[in-house]
Each structure stands twice: as structure tokens, then as C-alpha cells.
Amino acid sequence: MEQAEADLLMSPRGAAALEAEAALPGTPDPFARSAALRRAGFSAGETAALLTQADLRRRAAGRLGPDAARLLLTRAGLEQATRREVAAEHAARVRAAGFDDVVDLGCGIGGDALAFAAAGLAVRAVERDPVTAALARHNLAPFPGARVEVGEAETTEAADGAAVWLDPARRTAGHSDTRRLRPDDWSPSLDFVAGLLSERAAGVKLAPGLDHELIPPGVEAQWVSSGREVAELVLWSGGLARPGTGRAALVLGRAGAAELTGPGPAVDVPPGPLGGVVAEPDGAVIRSGLLGDLARATGSHPVGPGIAYLTGDAIEASPFLDRFAVEAVLPLDPRLIARELRARGIGRLEVKKRGVDLEPAAFRRRLGLKGDGEAVLIATRTIKRRVALLCRRLR
Structure with missing residues (x-):
């Protein structure tokens, strides 16, 4: 941001215009708002600065909370x-x-x-x-x-x-x-x-x-x-x-x-057999190297070598995990998966993956989903093979 833009935004005239722009509901039409500001006497450069700042304030609300309504921002900032x-x-x-x-x-x-x-x-x-x-x-x-x-x-x-x-x-x-x-x-x-x-x-x-x-x-x-x-x-x-x-x-x-x-990175827990529940650890746990400690605390183990999904027959709710009940274990074959989903009337599917070369959005499109049911599909590797786990999210 240039000093002239900052001076405008901190001036009474600019601050009043900015407050009015940022308070507009929804996503205002930039062409209409630009024309309105030009009619109000703002130059092209001033108009661009005001519209940019109003957009940044709207974007900042989710990150910075109520303070965003009064802050001055830059894109990088x-x-x-x-x-x-x-x-x-x-x-x-x-x-x-x-x-x-x-x-x-x-x-x-x-x-x-x-x-x-x-x-x-x-x-x-x-x-x-x-x-x-x-x-x-x-x-x-x-x-x-x-x-x-x-x-x-x-x-x-x-x-x-x-x-x-x-x-x-x-x-x-x-x-x-x-x-x-x-x-x-x-x-x-x-x-x-x-x-x-x-x-x-x-x-x-x-x-x-x-x-x-x-x-x-x-x-x-x-x-x-x-x-x-x-x-x-x-x-x-x-x-x-x-x-x-x-x-x-x-x-x-x-x-x-x-x-x-x-005290430091945890000792890993070796992978074991697939249980009735699969859990996805929070990314902070994975990044910190504490996955082994979480596995021991929850009585679980990784589904496969180097895979950051945990499994067990009974994993209690934890703020560090998202849990899924395994309802079917399928080969990682789109045709077989699509047939199973059709039989179950699954039309809404969340696809997750670890340890397999798969693009979730593209894979979901190949399945031709139809129906009112919903499920989670976890594509991953166990000790023996690649699998698709058809799951139900646990609360």
C-alpha cells in the first residue's frame, strides 16, 4: 500500500466512505460501487483503494472476528x-x-x-x-x-x-x-x-x-x-x-x-489389523510427531505402514480425532465401489485418502452417485493391500 492510500483511509472523508462500503450486505457489484464512489467525488485511485479495503474487511471477518470492522489491512498482512x-x-x-x-x-x-x-x-x-x-x-x-x-x-x-x-x-x-x-x-x-x-x-x-x-x-x-x-x-x-x-x-x-x-517426538506404534473404527488424527498431532502417544492413549494403531489413520474396535471420542465406523471394506476399484454405493442409495459421499495416488474430487465424479444417503469413503493402505473403507461418521 502507498502512503497516499493510507492517508485517504485514515482521513475522516475516506473513513466514512470505507465504513459505508464495508457495511454493504452480500457481495456488492464492483462496477456499480466504483461508479457510485466516482460520482461522490473520489478519484479512480481513491475508489480502487476504498473498494479494495472494503473487500479486505469482509474477508477478514472470519479470521480476525469483530475487530475486522474497524481495522485497516493489506493483502499480505x-x-x-x-x-x-x-x-x-x-x-x-x-x-x-x-x-x-x-x-x-x-x-x-x-x-x-x-x-x-x-x-x-x-x-x-x-x-x-x-x-x-x-x-x-x-x-x-x-x-x-x-x-x-x-x-x-x-x-x-x-x-x-x-x-x-x-x-x-x-x-x-x-x-x-x-x-x-x-x-x-x-x-x-x-x-x-x-x-x-x-x-x-x-x-x-x-x-x-x-x-x-x-x-x-x-x-x-x-x-x-x-x-x-x-x-x-x-x-x-x-x-x-x-x-x-x-x-x-x-x-x-x-x-x-x-x-x-x-518431551519429544513419540515412539511409533506398529500397524495392526483393521478394526471396526477408523480415526483421522488432527493435523497438529501428525505434524508434531505425537501420533504414537495418541495411539497408545486411545488403544489404537495405524491401519498400515506410514499411514496416519488409526484403527481399533472401540476408539472413544477425543478432541484429537475424527472417528468413522467401518461398514464395508472394498477393493480400491471404482466399478465395485460404484456398485456398492448404488445398492446402498448413497448420493452424497465425502472422499478421504492417505497413502494412495487418488484425487478425491475426480474419483467421486467417476462413481455416478445417485440417492439420498450419505457416507464417507476412506481410500488408504492396510498392511496387506489398498482398500476403500465405506464408513459412517461418528459424533
């Missing part, structure tokens, strides 16, 4: 902004560890800083880009204990008694799905991150697909999922890390928060 419920967990940990002050290095538009401030922490937010810093200053204005300054994360000195939070900017596209991330893909680099974690009580938010080999020794690595989607990996150090915890999977859902922890 919204993409990287921590989800509201996850940011609240960050703030709660800092508070529980006994800190009153936090330095947010590379605060962006201020997503985490907002949660820290709302938790009653004194926040010093640092952002290298002056325009983004101005937006963060606007966003944090309701909190007198928060201040924003322009500066570099690498050269900012934090007071000895303050906790440090860092969310490095990603230099490469598609970072959220990248399994192997190099230190030079981040700003500041992972080398800087390692130094920070070795010296300070700090929390560093990284992409959940980070290679485990890049996790510095002596830190707590916590994978966080929200709504069954793995949102982030946070590395905690110093007074923000819990003694004896090297790996953690925090699952946030409608029923609240649940966490699985261990």
Missing part, C-alpha cells in the same frame, strides 16, 4: 495475520508465564499485538515498513498501553524483562503449504530466529510445514490447529517454554482447547 482465537492463546501464554511487557518484532498490521494488548500486556510493536506501521498504529489506537515504531527486527533491543514475539515475513509464495523451508526464505532468517530463541524468552510463529531438522534444540515446538486446519508452528523458549515439553499439539475447536504434549 491479512494473509499472514494470526487468527483471532490463536492469537488469544499466544497472549494467554505470555500472561501465564508472568510477563507484563511484550515486544512484537515485525508486527505487520498488528494481529498478534492486538491480542497482547487486549490481554492487558504493554506492547511495543516494531514494523520495518512505515506505511504498514501507520496501519498498525491505527489498529492499536484503542489500547493506550500499545505503541508502534518503525524499525528493523534484527536491530531492535528489547528490555530484559520483556517477552519477545516474532512472526517472520515469508519471502516465497505458497509458504503455508511448503514442507521444506530454507532459512533464507524468511525475513528475519531462521539463523536470526535461532539466536533469538537461545538468548530470550521468545515465541516465534512459523509455517507448520517447517522441516523438523530446522527446529533449534532446547525449544518447545507447538503446532496449533483451529477448526481442524493446522494454522501454525510456534517455537517457545526461555520463560515462555514449559519445562519437560519438547513437542505439543494444541487443538482449538468448538468445545474449547485441548492439548497433547510430550
